[in-house]
Amino acid sequence: MIKNIKLMTILSFFTCLLGFFSCSSSDGEPEVSSPVVSVVPTQITATYEGSVTTLSVKSDQEWTAFSNEDWITCKILSNTLQGTVEVTVKANTTYQPREGAVVVKSGTTRVSVPVSQEAKPDIVDPDIDTPEGYRLIWQDEFNDSKLSTPDESLWWYETGASGWGNNEIQNYIPGSKNGETCAQVSNGTLKIIAKKVGNEVYSIRMNTVESWKYGYFEARLKLPTGKGTWPAFWMMPKNYTAWPDDGEIDIMERLNNDSIAYQTVHSHYTYTLGIKDHPVSHSTGVIHPDRYNIFAVEMYPDSLSFYVNDVHTFTYPRIQTKEEGQFPFNQPFYLLIDMQLGGSWVGAVSPEDLPVEMEVDWVRFYQRKSIK
Numbered sequence: 390m391i392k393n394i395k396l397m398t399i400l401s402f403f404t405c406l407l408g409f410f411s412c413s414s415s416d417g418e419p420e421v422s423s424p425v426v427s428v429v430p431t432q433i434t435a436t437y438e439g440s441v442t443t444l445s446v447k448s449d450q451e452w453t454a455f456s457n458e459d460w461i462t463c464k465i466l467s468n469t470l471q472g473t474v475e476v477t478v479k480a481n482t483t484y485q486p487r488e489g490a491v492v493v494k495s496g497t498t499r500v501s502v503p504v505s506q507e508a509k510p511d512i513v514d515p516d517i518d519t520p521e522g523y524r525l526i527w528q529d530e531f532n533d534s535k536l537s538t539p540d541e542s543l544w545w546y547e548t549g550a551s552g553w554g555n556n557e558i559q560n561y562i563p564g565s566k567n568g569e570t571c572a573q574v575s576n577g578t579l580k581i582i583a584k585k586v587g588n589e590v591y592s593i594r595m596n597t598v599e600s601w602k603y604g605y606f607e608a609r610l611k612l613p614t615g616k617g618t619w620p621a622f623w624m625m626p627k628n629y630t631a632w633p634d635d636g637e638i639d640i641m642e643r644l645n646n647d648s649i650a651y652q653t654v655h656s657h658y659t660y661t662l663g664i665k666d667h668p669v670s671h672s673t674g675v676i677h678p679d680r681y682n683i684f685a686v687e688m689y690p691d692s693l694s695f696y697v698n699d700v701h702t703f704t705y706p707r708i709q710t711k712e713e714g715q716f717p718f719n720q721p722f723y724l725l726i727d728m729q730l731g732g733s734w735v736g737a738v739s740p741e742d743l744p745v746e747m748e749v750d751w752v753r754f755y756q757r758k759s760i761k
Contacts, residue, residue, distance in 0.1 A: 424450040424495040428502055433491070435478040435506040444474040444491065444502065452495035461489050461504055481506050484524065484758070520605070523755040527599060530751045532577040538564055539572050539579060539595060547594040547725075555732035557619075559583060559592035566591060577750070583618070583728045584744035594727035600627035602721045604756035606640065607685035607696075613745035614646045614678065617738030619729035620747045622684055624722040633660040636717040638693060641684035644735045649673040650684065652695040654705045657714030664712065672703035681750060690719060724752065
């Protein structure tokens, strides 16, 4: 009987010892329970314009919040056990909806708050016949009655009187100078004016603030006439470092009183190496000298196609060649509109023809819907 009691005592001891080790962590410390975290609201839905939402967080331990998306930012307003997080969703400038998340972390607990944002809607203008399969991305119709000069959120002025590499005589000014305005908006159009002021000739070069990669660019312009006038609608690369290596796209250049407009591609291949006809890098299109004309180019990953009044003039393709710099056009480009005067190509200016005026009805950029 005594032996049985001792045996039972020993068994009880080992049973308790086994229970002790089974209830302890591998390092000898008791297991810590995971924090309990709640977040309200449990999801965020944002318009394409963006949003700001406050999350309420409750936790029985310290916590933090973050997002791995660059379009979602988290600002912790109070980090107590019952705190708040300000979540900012940036405007969606793309035409695709997007999904992300805000993560609230406390110890080993993570609570994910889904964030969804709608796509930027297509621009719908009943007065614009957007081509099938395209969307209107950017436009300036110059019809804001509150503006008498170009919208500087859309355009910036390039200034100077250095001859611009062609012995030109104009001094590009920032819209106005010494009481003389050379960029005026009225009656739904932009007027770019070149005029003689003292010993100088004032003129305008306007560049778009935005740059784009691939799409259809066009402008409706009424061109000036006069000896030595050289209006242009063209494109330069956003990340310009050297000419002509980075490329130049001349959508329209008109000289003097010509009844044609010139369209040209410039690059290291066409200019420095002088390979202008393999492939053909230039053409002309017939214009209405005294009326509005529409000039356009479409940028593709492998070609540039040019148009005058909806008539295709030529296409410059990317080709296989051992020579460098044949097609530097797979990058963002911005638009320029300017009034050049005089120089090596167009010839001397007749002072009696000044002032001259180029009228811009609108400028537009479309992109294929298949391009994300």
